[in-house]
Amino acid sequence: MATITKVSPLAPASFPELPAIDGVRFATVEAGVRYQGRTDVMLAVLDPGTSVAGVFTRSATRAAPVLDCQEKIGGPSDGPAAILVNSGNANAFTGHYGQTSVAEVTQAVSKATGVPVERVFTSSTGVIGEPLPHDRIISQLEALKSGLSRHAIKDAARAIMTTDTFPKGASAQVEIGGKTVSIAGIAKGSGMIAPDMATMLVYIFTDARVEQSALQEMLSAQTDRTFNCITVDSDTSTSDTLLLCATGASGVDATANAAFAEALEGVMLDLAQQVVRDGEGATKFVEIRVTGAASDADAKTHGLAIANSPLVKTAIAGEDPNWGRIVMAIGKSGAAADRDKLSISFGDILVAENGWVSPNYREEDAAEYMKGQDLVIAVDLGLGEGKSTVWTCDLTHGYIEINADYRS
Amino acid sequence: MATITKVSPLAPASFPELPAIDGVRFATVEAGVRYQGRTDVMLAVLDPGTSVAGVFTRSATRAAPVLDCQEKIGGPSDGPAAILVNSGNANAFTGHYGQTSVAEVTQAVSKATGVPVERVFTSSTGVIGEPLPHDRIISQLEALKSGLSRHAIKDAARAIMTTDTFPKGASAQVEIGGKTVSIAGIAKGSGMIAPDMATMLVYIFTDARVEQSALQEMLSAQTDRTFNCITVDSDTSTSDTLLLCATGASGVDATANAAFAEALEGVMLDLAQQVVRDGEGATKFVEIRVTGAASDADAKTHGLAIANSPLVKTAIAGEDPNWGRIVMAIGKSGAAADRDKLSISFGDILVAENGWVSPNYREEDAAEYMKGQDLVIAVDLGLGEGKSTVWTCDLTHGYIEINADYRS
Structure with a gap:
């Protein structure tokens, strides 16, 4: 696989300070699943009473761990819970062997932690189609268990990275x-980042108490406005998983609380945008704001058509x-558009209106604007x-370099 | 704009010998629309009695010449006809000025050639959003008229090129x-090549006689199996136009003739594949054959999802x-798929079956196969x-080079 040596130029200055969340502890380990010399497994153990909600890739070729999680979400929500994630191997398209691996790992986690197996959630990320060497993970469970700490969330963010160039975290109070x-x-x-849930692993924890079905409803709605509004390359992973865990340890019931919902959406959007900022080969972070569409759904269709157009993305690069090329992308999206009613701006610069270039537009202004990073x-x-607003990045030689040589 | 210095490695060895078609004459000229030192306008004049059928981009932001052609196709089909095409400027998203340009050009062609204006079809290809300097074209009409020749079809193929690295022609008898x-x-x-008609200019001539509505029906059906089955970058042009002209000069009525339909489809497929072979930056020509789908439409959806996936295209590069990544693309396409019933082959090498890698698969065999050009x-x-079968090319540094610097 390609060696990633440089941190994305769009990365935040540093990993943020994240508050410890009462009721959840983390541990990480070097299990050598595929990578050497770095952590590649993380375990999170959640106290009894935690509600767990999840959203998953809609891929028809979902990986075994995703299918297992989907079966378990919405099930019994008493007792403790656990999340185990490995990087380096996606355990995707691995047939019955893949299901066996999930069963072996979840049973071993259950045995090591005392968490009932129906409350053990796993994710795997990395190469598709190779058997997961689950024994390497299982042999590290005692070490993981003894390393559990309230303060290891940053280590967890590092252990789940694949081609990421920086760990991603966000918080709110x-x-x-x-x-x-x-x-x-x-x-x-x-x-492999595109909507339809899509394309990444995300774990969010709160010490608020929120009943499971309310938590799920909030998560699904907010995913449509955050993680489902980002795209790097229009490709959708077989493994993507977002789990939201409310431990209730604060004793505060946040069900239907608007301030809590807003704070949660802020954390989700922050994490989603960090994923775009780590887009393979990205040098520009691009926000596409579509207004005046016939419907919100049409606006999102236009926004994603622009964001996914290779010609738009290379022009930005x-x-x-x-x-x-923006006009072209709108035209091809399939959603309603009228050439002569369209207007397009880059930042504050009005470029086109009334079916043609704006009379005051000066290309040198726009060319100067395009030199910016955001x-x-x-x-x-x-x-x-x-x-609708969607977020994406540019398409550069860096993307080709990373992806023409990922697997070999 | 980027200077194209190298012919695509996938280009045919040479431009084919094309038969002269009775009833049609061509001329080309250097009008300096945008390019210097090369021809950039072609005129074709068709004898009275020619049926003209057309298919066009479905873009909602169609260019003015496309809208004009669409109005005229299916109209009166007596009398002569003319086609005028310029390269260098697409006359797209140019507001009312764009319509004026089309009106000026078509009226001038009508005056110069004696063809009724409702039988004068134009296309423009090149940069979007800049006014077409139509006077430069109009001032060359007399030169074009005096240069008309039955044997200039190859010159016509050259005059309509933009970023093409070779002229494209095909024929059948x-x-x-x-x-x-x-x-x-x-x-x-x-x-900017993707289905939904899409993405190129194509002119096909025959001396057969075919009544206009039958010609249109044949063309539309065959477009779905040829030009709508190719993709370079999933982007759809605002200008794409295919005109099929049957002069009838042979005196042979080919309406509903199966041999004729088959020969025509062969010419269309040949031209469509040549467009892919000239895909920007392409180094591999890829045929994607999808079988066993729930429907033909599903098969095409899967095929195009594979063909348009940046991760698949970079892996091929x-x-x-x-x-x-093929599994991933199938999973995200939205069409029906069952992970455990899927099989995938590269050439004759069975790679995956029954939801996992095939037991006899050896990666070194497939790696050797992938070194091929087709x-x-x-x-x-x-x-x-x-x-369904679709055709595409790989995504390389060459595509980024051409498209990150096309306009400036």
């Missing part, structure tokens, strides 16, 4: 009835204000009230 | 009732038999009788 509730999350993902492309369809 | 009918076509296109990826879904 919110006051509810005079008490503080905390949320902290980690994510991995940098390629080349710092070329090639708005004609770009906003705004499109107004002039048709209705539908809107 | 078929015996009907003891007489020979000829078909000859030319095409341009190398980027890297000569990496990364079949896990590759076949075969996928059987194991679900039904649906099938």
